[in-house]
Amino acid sequence: MPLTRAEAQALTRARLLSAAQAEFTEHGYDTAKIDRIAARADLTRGAVYSNFPSKRALYYAALAEAADSPGRARRASPVGGGPAEVVRGFATAWLDRPISRWDRLSADLVPQLVGDGDTRTQYAQLLELSAILLALALEDAGASGRRVRLAKLVLATLHGADQLVTAAPGFVQPLDVIRSCEELADLDLPDQWQPPPATPPVRPANEVFVPPPGVMPDGLFVVLGLNRLTAVEDAVRSAPPGTPVTIALVSERPAELGPLTRLVVQRTASCLQQAVCGPRLPHLIHDGGGVLADALSIEVIANNLEYAAHAVDGRIVIRAEGFGATYAITRSADAVPERPLGPTLRR
CATH class of the missing domain: 1.10.10 (Arc Repressor Mutant, subunit A)
Incomplete structure (x- = not known):
């Protein structure tokens, strides 16, 4: 056939x-x-x-595909436990792989990022998102207060180890790196989430919402350009209890930056799933094609985009766009449902 x-x-x-x-x-x-x-x-x-529109786009796509290949990392059972156990499980999942073609392939990632100022900014935002996701897992495991700064230190340690695995094989032992990350779990850093200082106006609406396949018809929907990924924390921390949260990550250059987004986010999510029983994650969509954006009638995709909407019973009831839009929606009285909409932030 x-x-x-x-x-x-x-x-x-x-x-x-x-x-x-x-x-x-x-x-x-x-x-x-x-x-x-x-x-x-x-x-x-x-x-x-x-x-592929460029050599760099092909490289990022090849790297993301290699990172997703079966057997690159051993699947482990979630360890659960307290913050130290979560960090140990996360670091173990991150490093538990043989030196492979993926490691040699990824050796050129940092030089490519350094040579492209715009992409470097967006990569930094992707790492911010990774830190937020890891911090949520640490907080759920009993860590007191916000733990984003701690998560950044863990990720910095692991990314540094990644570079040395290829550049200087044998220089550092994975078990030493894992132990170092575990010790960081008890580090007490001042850390506090700051809501946006200003928010755009919230617009009432009454429109039928037809979600993309696999997306719930109700809840909070956020579309973020790659320069605005820290707004994920606004959604997670301020959404009314019981509200499903769906977040689409979009870019002006989806063919090039879509694979880079997939590489960073999926690696973090995969390691969390191996380290934590039922990690509290929003439903993240690597929406390179703007499918959720189309469903929400967003006309222009930009790296600085922040667009949020709330749907109840399959209808959009409020919208907001601009810096702080996510927080504006969650703080609006119209965003609080009269009945629970489903489980909290399940990926």
């Missing part, structure tokens, strides 16, 4: 990603050649650029 158009496109993309992984691993980013990637995949140069 002949392949459908969608199946043929998926096969072409898979061949290109496999060829790109081999090329970038063997030659490094700077000396890798698009023509050689096309030849490895038995495709044309035009086929490469019809699927």
Whole structure:
């Protein structure tokens, strides 16, 4: 039976990603050649650029695909317990892998980020999001107060270890890194969440909401450009109890930054799932195509976008857009449902 158009496109993309992984691993980013990637995949140069707009976009996609490959990390049972146990489980999941093609492939990630100022800003925001997610797990495990600063230290330690695994094999022992991260769990850092100092006006609405597949029809819906990811904390900390929270991450350059988003967020979520029983995470969508944005009738996707809406019984009842929109929606009296809408922040 002949392949459908969608199946043929998926096969072409898979061949290109496999060829790109081999090329970038063997030659490094700077000396890798698009023509050689096309030849490895038995495709044309035009086929490469019809699927990926640039060499950097192909590199990020190849890296994200390699990070998702089966067997890259051993699946572990969640350990639960207190903050120290959560940090130990998270760090173990992060580091529990052999030196592999993915590690060699990822060695060029930081140099590419350093060379692109805009992407470096958005990568920093992705790391902020990772810290927020880890902090929520630590707080749920009994850590007193906000723990985002602590989570940043843990992530900084683990990212540094990542770089040394490839650059200086054998210099640092994974068990030493894990123990160091565990010791950080007891570090008492002053830390407090600050709501936005100002918020945009909330607009009432009465519109039918048709969510994308897999998205609940009710709750808080937030669409964030990659420069506004810290607003995830506004949603999680200020949403009324029992309100489902769905957050879509969008970008002006989805073909390039979508894979980078997927790489950072999925790695953090995967390690949390291995370290924590039922981590409290919002429903995060790597919405490169703007599917949720389309459902909410958002016309312009921008990296500074912050758009929030609340739906009850399948209808949008309020909207807000601009810096602080998420907090404005959650603080509005119209955002508090008359009945529980479902479990709290389940991924």
